[in-house]
Amino acid sequence: MNFKGSILIVDDEPHIRKFVALIVRTLGITAVTEAADGEDAIARFAADHPDVVLLDVNMPRIDGLETLRRIKEVDPDAVVIMLTSLANRASVDRALDLGAANYIRKDTPKEEIIRSLAETIDAAFGPGDNQT
Amino acid sequence: MSMPDAPIGLVKEVRYSLPMLLEELKAERAVGAFASEKLDQTEIGKLFKAKAPRRAKPKK
Numbered sequence: 001m002n003f004k005g006s007i008l009i010v011d012d013e014p015h016i017r018k019f020v021a022l023i024v025r026t027l028g029i030t031a032v033t034e035a036a037d038g039e040d041a042i043a044r045f046a047a048d049h050p051d052v053v054l055l056d057v058n059m060p061r062i063d064g065l066e067t068l069r070r071i072k073e074v075d076p077d078a079v080v081i082m083l084t085s086l087a088n089r090a091s092v093d094r095a096l097d098l099g100a101a102n103y104i105r106k107d108t109p110k111e112e113i114i115r116s117l118a119e120t121i122d123a124a125f126g127p128g129d130n131q132t
Numbered sequence: 133m134s135m136p137d138a139p140i141g142l143v144k145e146v147r148y149s150l151p152m153l154l155e156e157l158k159a160e161r162a163v164g165a166f167a168s169e170k171l172d173q174t175e176i177g178k179l180f181k182a183k184a185p186r187r188a189k190p191k192k
């Protein structure tokens with residue numbers, strides 16, 4: 001993977017954001033920003049246009065699925081990966097319908113999260129593409 | 133075991149149209165026990181892989 005784009009991590013738990021940021025950096029991605037809830041995420045997405053959004057589902061005010069819907073309104077081609085502890089079928093189906101690029105459970109082993117992220121980003125941007 | 137008197141092949145009543153059945157299925161998937169079924173990562177991965185991968189639009 002040779003992805004040089006930017007990533008927005010959205011989660012209301014600061015320690016989860018820190019953990020996800022560490023995972024993302026193991027992929028060689030250094031352009032990482034964070035948002036603590038859906039409203040903040042939508043505002044940052046509209047302002048910064050990150051290449052990839054890693055989005056939690058259970059969040060106060062606007063949940064991740066509604067945030068996904070609104071991000072897709074701003075940019076239908078946005079690459080949004082759900083990273084969440086909520087893994088019921090309704091939530092997964094909804095994310096799929098709304099155009100999420102992938103849906104990863106937080107309780108997945110770290111190595112598998114890294115592999116899934118890399119595969120999804122490669123599928124979206126190509127293994128050799130350089131985003132700026 | 134006795135059979136009903138209605139001749140075979142005679143449709144007395146159509147209770148559902150296909151769109152109605154699909155709506156019911158959709159509602160069941162959204163709120164029923166099916167909806168709350170927990171999916172493991174392998175199943176989730178299959179669902180997303182089944183959907184054709186969509187490449188992000190290149191940025192200018």
